[in-house]
Amino acid sequence: MNKTLLIIQREYLVRVKKRSFLIVTLLTPLLITALYAVPALLFFASDEAKTIQILDESNTFRGKLKNDEDYIFTFIKGSLETAKQKLRNSDATALVLIPKDIVEKPGGLQIFAEKTVSMGLQRRIENVVQSEVRNQRLANAGIDVKVVEDNRVNVDAQTYSLNEEGEKSSNSGVATGIGYAIALILYMSVFLSGSQVMNGVIEEKSNRIIEIVISSVKPMQLLLGKIIGVGLVGLTQFMLWILLTALISSAVTGLLKNKLEEKVRKEVSVSASPEQAKQVQAQLQAQNPMAKVNEALANLPLGKLLLCFIFYYITGFLLYSSLFAAVGSAVENPSEAQQLLFPVTIPLILSIILMTYVINEPDSKVAFWASIIPFTAPVDMMARLPFGVETWELLLSMSLMIVGFLSTTWLAARIYRVGILMYGKKATLRELSKWVFYKA
Amino acid sequence: MYKRYASHTALSDVNLSIPKGSIFGLLGPNGAGKTSFIRIINQITAPDEGVVLFDGQPLQPHHIERIGYLPEERGLYKKMKVGEQLLYLARLKGLPASEATERLKRWAIKFDLKDWWGKNVEDLSKGMQQKCQFIATIVHEPELIILDEPFSGFDPINANLLKDEILELKAKGSTIIFSTHRMESVEELCDHIALINRSKVVLEGEKRAIKNQFKDNSFTLEYSGAKPVLPGGYEEVNSAEIEPGVTRTHVRIGEGGSVNGLIGSLLGQVELHSFQENIPSFNEIFIKTVGNANIPVSEV
Numbered sequence: 001m002n003k004t005l006l007i008i009q010r011e012y013l014v015r016v017k018k019r020s021f022l023i024v025t026l027l028t029p030l031l032i033t034a035l036y037a038v039p040a041l042l043f044f045a046s047d048e049a050k051t052i053q054i055l056d057e058s059n060t061f062r063g064k065l066k067n068d069e070d071y072i073f074t075f076i077k078g079s080l081e082t083a084k085q086k087l088r089n090s091d092a093t094a095l096v097l098i099p100k101d102i103v104e105k106p107g108g109l110q111i112f113a114e115k116t117v118s119m120g121l122q123r124r125i126e127n128v129v130q131s132e133v134r135n136q137r138l139a140n141a142g143i144d145v146k147v148v149e150d151n152r153v154n155v156d157a158q159t160y161s162l163n164e165e166g167e168k169s170s171n172s173g174v175a176t177g178i179g180y181a182i183a184l185i186l187y188m189s190v191f192l193s194g195s196q197v198m199n200g201v202i203e204e205k206s207n208r209i210i211e212i213v214i215s216s217v218k219p220m221q222l223l224l225g226k227i228i229g230v231g232l233v234g235l236t237q238f239m240l241w242i243l244l245t246a247l248i249s250s251a252v253t254g255l256l257k258n259k260l261e262e263k264v265r266k267e268v269s270v271s272a273s274p275e276q277a278k279q280v281q282a283q284l285q286a287q288n289p290m291a292k293v294n295e296a297l298a299n300l301p302l303g304k305l306l307l308c309f310i311f312y313y314i315t316g317f318l319l320y321s322s323l324f325a326a327v328g329s330a331v332e333n334p335s336e337a338q339q340l341l342f343p344v345t346i347p348l349i350l351s352i353i354l355m356t357y358v359i360n361e362p363d364s365k366v367a368f369w370a371s372i373i374p375f376t377a378p379v380d381m382m383a384r385l386p387f388g389v390e391t392w393e394l395l396l397s398m399s400l401m402i403v404g405f406l407s408t409t410w411l412a413a414r415i416y417r418v419g420i421l422m423y424g425k426k427a428t429l430r431e432l433s434k435w436v437f438y439k440a
Numbered sequence: 441m442y443k444r445y446a447s448h449t450a451l452s453d454v455n456l457s458i459p460k461g462s463i464f465g466l467l468g469p470n471g472a473g474k475t476s477f478i479r480i481i482n483q484i485t486a487p488d489e490g491v492v493l494f495d496g497q498p499l500q501p502h503h504i505e506r507i508g509y510l511p512e513e514r515g516l517y518k519k520m521k522v523g524e525q526l527l528y529l530a531r532l533k534g535l536p537a538s539e540a541t542e543r544l545k546r547w548a549i550k551f552d553l554k555d556w557w558g559k560n561v562e563d564l565s566k567g568m569q570q571k572c573q574f575i576a577t578i579v580h581e582p583e584l585i586i587l588d589e590p591f592s593g594f595d596p597i598n599a600n601l602l603k604d605e606i607l608e609l610k611a612k613g614s615t616i617i618f619s620t621h622r623m624e625s626v627e628e629l630c631d632h633i634a635l636i637n638r639s640k641v642v643l644e645g646e647k648r649a650i651k652n653q654f655k656d657n658s659f660t661l662e663y664s665g666a667k668p669v670l671p672g673g674y675e676e677v678n679s680a681e682i683e684p685g686v687t688r689t690h691v692r693i694g695e696g697g698s699v700n701g702l703i704g705s706l707l708g709q710v711e712l713h714s715f716q717e718n719i720p721s722f723n724e725i726f727i728k729t730v731g732n733a734n735i736p737v738s739e740v
Contacts, residue, residue: 003532010528014520208515212576215482215509216532218501421484434446 004221004228011200011229016236025237029244037252050093052121055083057100064132071121084112096125103136175386178300179359182309183383187352190316190378191345193234194324198337200226201328201420210420219417227321231314238313300386308385311398316378319405320348322412329419330427330435340427351376355383362387372397374404411436441490443476450476451487452639458617458632460495463610465630465647466619467722469730472636474619475512478586481617482509494584505534508582512589512619514573518562522553525561526576533580540579547575551601567598574602578609585609586617591625603629623723633722637730654720654728658692659702665710673697674705686713 015021054065054075065073076083080097087095094113102108109129111117135145204210204222213222327340354376358367362384371381371389377397381389418435419427443451450473458464468474479485481492483504492499494506517525523544530540548554551571556564561572570593578585587606591599606629610616618630626633633650635643643650658677664685670676673696679689693702699717706712720728 003534006528006531014517203517206515207518208511208513209517210515211484211511211513212509212515212529212573213532214484215507215511216504216529421479438446 003217004225007217007222007225008229008232011226012232012236015196015230015233021233021237025240026244028241029248032245033249033252037249037256040256050121051091052125053083053087053090053092053095054098055080055095056098058098058102060102060136061098061129061132065125065128071124087112088114094121098129102129103133103140106130106133172387175300176359178305178386179362179383180355182305182386183352183355183359183379186309186313186316186382187348187355187379189234189238189313190320191348193230193317194321194344196230196233197227197321198324198328198341199334200230201325201416202331202334202337205329205420206332214420219420220413223322223325223413223416227318227325230321231317234313234317235310305385308394309382312378312382312401315374315398315401315405319374319378319401319408320344322405322409326412326415326419326432329416330422330432332423336427340429340432343429347375348379351379354380358383359387362389368393372400374400377401377404414438441480441487441492443473443480443485443487449639451480454490454636454639454641456634456641456644458615460615461610461613462631463606463616463618463629465626465633466617466636467621467623467626467633467726468636473639474636475588477636478509478588478617478619481584481586482507505580506583508533508577508580508585510573510577510585510587510590512592514570516561516569516572516576519560521558522561522564522572523548523557526572526579529576530579533582535580543579543581544575547579551575566593567595570594570598574605578605582614584615584617586619588619589621590618591620591622623721623726626722635726635729643725643729650725651719654725656692656718656720657694658690658718659699659716660688660690660718661706661715662686662688662713663706663710664713668706668709671701671705674702690718 049067049070049072051072051074054061054073055078056062056075062075067073074092076086083095083097094111094117097110097112099105099108099110106129109126111122111125138145138148201223204213210222217225323344324341327337327344330340331337351370354366354370357364358370358380361367367380367384370376371384372393377400381394381397385394414436415432418438419432422435425431441451441454443449454473454477466474466477476485480487481499483499483501494500494503497503520528526544527537527540530544531537535543548557551574553568553571553575556568561569564572574590577587590602590606594602603625606616606618618626620626630647632646633644634641645653662682664687667679667687670691673694675692675694677690677692679687682688691702693699703712703715706715
């Protein structure tokens, strides 16, 4: 046992000390944070306000276009030609021509600029003009604009999950998202760690150090040490990812929140009393889509999910990585492994194909079996769990997982002990199945 | 012991005893079964039938700490530092970390590897890697050392260094099993040999005894003068003039002849420059024994 520990230690340290491990471990949380922080930061990044000249021939838009941090609208008079010429010598970024008959012919809106007009500006002006044109048309047709505005409603269903603990507000969107995310992470990590184990075995075999090592320890000890060592590297990476992501993103979220409040205060304080400002802020909070997600997240059994994740990661990893190791032991370089790897990766890939179906129909027969059969269970049970799974199903799946990984490990160990010493023989599946029955 | 694989027999009725404190040459053509034999002693595989006694005890897992093995096909972890790697291998053999570090330091100085201690193995020359492997084989001071083709890949200087180390290990009381194709190193180092051919031991014993067994009682003599007349019981095999006036002749002593009788008869006839018994080299013994047999080509 002492020697197995030594092997675990080596396998672990060799990988953790690699520069690539450090980089991936640090970069991933930064990327995850950047994924949502960068658009938010861009939202706050205010350039200098740009001046937009409006040549309003219809004379209906004065006061409808409001200045803000990004754009200052100035209304000019005169002919289009002179305005265009003047634009070149002025500080203004763009010139907007609102023709006289804009209400009748909405297509006549024109924007001129020295450089290309930005999408943001174009959309902004289009929106304002469009809603004004609509209002005028409605007015022309004798419909009160206010009535229309008052009847604009949003239908938003509340979903609840009923279980032993009573009714809880649930969110199938959040469950779907979480299901996808966890199942994908599990799939990727089993795949990546599995290949790491395989490459480690191939390295030892093609290096020929294998014979030195197994003259000191039993092949089983080496196999076990390698699998556990690599598995621990994966777990370490997860822990660091969760920790670092939480740290970085909470720091960034705090920063963004401050900025948001500041912005609201600034915008509201110009025109409104402090009370109104408070109201607006509360409104903003309520509208914040994250609030709903947070509530749904809080209602998910996160602790259970985490425990199940760790369980399925460990058992799924053991199940697949032992098979990866068996394949590695049978070949002398990674390119030879592809063909033999096929039967190992098929169930893994199948589980990810089934995942979409499982998430759409978490209570179907397919979802049930996919989350019970050990080869697909890690990914598909994790995909299903956020939607709620009966306890007996979970227990059945877990016990089969244990039986599953014990049998594949046994099988893999039989192939491994023969394979690592076999050189120059082209390994086929038939050959491998023979090795299982060789005497030691 | 016996060891059979699916398609062939690797060892058949192999019964060897390796004297303590000797250098034991394990000879044989490729595919004869040497590697199978060595792997069984290292407990990498087990025999189908038979038993291995180590120091009188049936071979057990804990014995591997008293055995050092240098396989023919060598390798180290390429992306691991020399020092860390040797420490790891030493600890796998059961040495405590502190003790292993201490001993490795001494070996590093002895083998001139100190400057390379913190480098990755892949940065080392092949000769340096071989030295590292040799250190890994013996750092736990094993009582039994198994060297499979230890000289392959060594330049003459390092080969000499290695030879001296082997002799020193023997002087300290280690037993060495030495598997090789290079007969000159067998002549030089081994006390005992066993020749395995097609899974069977075909020759075994003390070096001198085997040589005596293969002697054909023939002698080489060099002389000047007229061709001598040999009395009965002596047979001239061949004869040639090697330089003007000097002839070399091979003579076999037959029924009723003796060495002294031959010398006596010669002394009266020619001026004798040299007289030497023909002792077969291991190369000759090897070829003679394995020689005409159908040698399987594939190595297992």
